[in-house]
Amino acid sequence: MEKSKKTDMAFIASMNDDLLQNILLRLPAKPFAFASCVNRSWNIVCNRILSRPKMVSAFSRNPHQFEAVEEAIDKALSDPIRPDFVIANITCGNMEDTLSLITKRVGTRVPVIVSIVAGVLGKEVCNDKAGEVKQNDQGMHICPSFAILLTIGYLPGIKVDVVPVIQSKEETEAMIGDKFVMDIRNFVSEVSDHAAPACLMLFGEDTHATEPIIQKLDYAMPAETIIVGDQKGEFLHKRANELRTVELHKDESRVLAGLIFARDRHRPIAEAGRVQFHSAISRGLSPVDLRYKVANAISTLPKWPATLMTAKRIGEAEVLNGEQILDDIEANLLGNPLWEADPYIGVIKRRKYSVGLDQKPKIMASLVFHQVTGADEQYLTVNGAGIKTGDHFQVYIPDLEVAEASLTAVSSQLRNIMSKPNKQEVVGGFVFAGSGRGDSFFGRPNADTSPFLENFPELRFGGVFCDGEIGRSLSVEEGEEKQVTISQRCLHVVSSVYLIVSYACS
Known part of the structure; x- marks a missing residue:
């Protein structure tokens, strides 16, 4: 022997x-x-x-939470990998238990984000085929079955950690927004020679505080920083080298968690720059030729933020109440087959932004969508806060043709990544799809992941359905007196935002 x-x-x-x-x-x-x-x-x-990066996702629809988490971890760890980060998206269940199971398997040195989302999509652990699970359209009154998407990434040359936004009772959105930007900059300065991160993945709580913070982040980060995410959900986080999640004090609440990707100063420049982040957006809204100026806006209680408003047609003096505005919309869309879901208004918000006290405030115009939820003889009611008297808005409706054409454009954009002269190889993909999309919207399965399936059939991608997609882009809007306004568009609805991670082979 x-x-x-x-x-x-x-x-x-x-x-x-x-x-x-x-x-x-x-x-x-x-x-x-x-x-x-x-x-x-x-x-x-x-x-x-492990000289090349990896980003793998595993999706289980096993209704038993413990078994589903273990299945997803086993699949994600079935090949050689050294986890730099873990993201677990679940449709329901206990986030603490999920986080504990993940930490036991990957160790305490790895940053982890666990979030509850409106649905998950990706390659299933049992057969490697694309699938999706989405909450019932009736909302949280129907208890969804458990499903999990687990994403594990190994990105040599990139430093990754979680930076959270925790709000105390005394802190305003401006205060925590400034702190979030500074915390991100401090992390980047500690690990990188670059001034800003290469990519931010954001997971937010369903609170009115997320919008102004995301807008400030959009203002503060340079154009080359990719920003994607889910604005509204629930999350837990564990930073690298933390044994467990941070316990909140009595008057504190979670607002956002950002997974920060920064280039490692201790890696050769050629190696650290090989990992590249890209984003693409498939839009699902079509504008209607109805433009207004807010005459009066009243925000409701912050726990369930909504806005009551009256408005004037652009160029007219008459103030319209809620029913009159809705009659305008219905008359314009009479007989239009797209007129099936509640419309949205796209509000151009011109706001002053700065970071801390050292910078002179600058005006940034942003386009933000709010769903119309009701109308009466006084006001039009829309979801969300932050609308002010004098803001301009246009009406939008979900549009299948626009979404299909946009998916084709995204697929073409992904193909272009591989055709670049430095031989880019796509190693990971993630999609944040609006909860109004999916097979019920397109009439076919896996539409939101079709750009990945068509271009990278072997890629183990993942994604989530969410109620507020985050993705940076520019919009060109024609407003009052035919003036053209270029505005930032970071918050989306009825859209899909794609994150693509590539590797320069040469």
């Missing part, structure tokens, strides 16, 4: 690197980690295997 062991050890030691690499490539993540510690030679081979 002793002789047999010595023979086995001699054989292992005599293996050439190519054969050893071929064997190690087939190991799951945990045995692979043990193998990298065997000796210096094995560690070199393991590092060679």
Whole structure:
């Protein structure tokens, strides 16, 4: 027996690197980690295997939470990987239990975000086929079945951590917005020679505080920083090297958690710059030729933010009440097959922004969508706050033709990434799809993930359905007296926002 062991050890030691690499490539993540510690030679081979980035997602619709989480982790860790971050999106259930199960498997050094979302989509663990689970259209009154999407990323040359926004009772949105921007900048300055992160993935709570903070972030971050996310949900987070989630004090509440991706100053510039982040947006709204100016706006209680308003048609003096505005919309859309869902108003908000006290405030115009929820003889009622007297808005409606055409454009944009001269290889993908989309909107399954399926059929992508998609873009709006306004558009509805991670092979 002793002789047999010595023979086995001699054989292992005599293996050439190519054969050893071929064997190690087939190991799951945990045995692979043990193998990298065997000796210096094995560690070199393991590092060679992990010289390229990975971002893998696993989707389980197992109704038993513990089993589903374990299935997703097993699938995500079925190949060699050293986790730099973990994102777990669940449709219901206990976030603390999910976080605990993940931490036991990946360790306490890895930053983790767990969020409850309106649905998940991706490649299923049982058959590697694309699928999606979305909450019942009737909302939270129907208890959804449990489903999880787990995403694990390994991005050499990139430093990743979670920066949260926690709001105390005494703090305003302006105060916590400034702090969030400074916390991000401080993290980047600690780990990178760059002034700003390469990418931000945001997960927010369903609170009125998220909109002004996201708008400030859009203002403060340079154009090259990719920003994507889910504005409204629930989340827990654990920063790198924390043993558990931070306990909130009595008067504190969670607002946002940002997964920050910054280029590592300790990696060679050529290596740190090989990982690239891209974004694309598939829109699902069509504008209607109805433009107004808010005559009076009243915000309701912050727990369930809504705005009551009256308005004037652009160029007219008469103030219209809610029923008159709604009659305008219905008359304009009479006989239009698109007139099936509640309309939205796109409000151009011109606001002053600054970070801290050292910078002179600047005006930024942003386009923000609010769904129309009702009307009476006094006011038009829309979801959300932040609308002021004097703001301009236009009416929008969900449009299947616009969404289909936009998906085709996104698919073309993804193909262009691979055609770049530096031989880009797509290694990961994530989609934030509006909860109004999915197969019920398109009349076919997996429409929102079709750009990934058409271009990268082997990619283990993932995504979530959400009630407020975050993605940076510019809008050109024609307003009063035919003046053209270029506005930021960071918050979306009935859209899909895509994050694409690529690797420059040469």
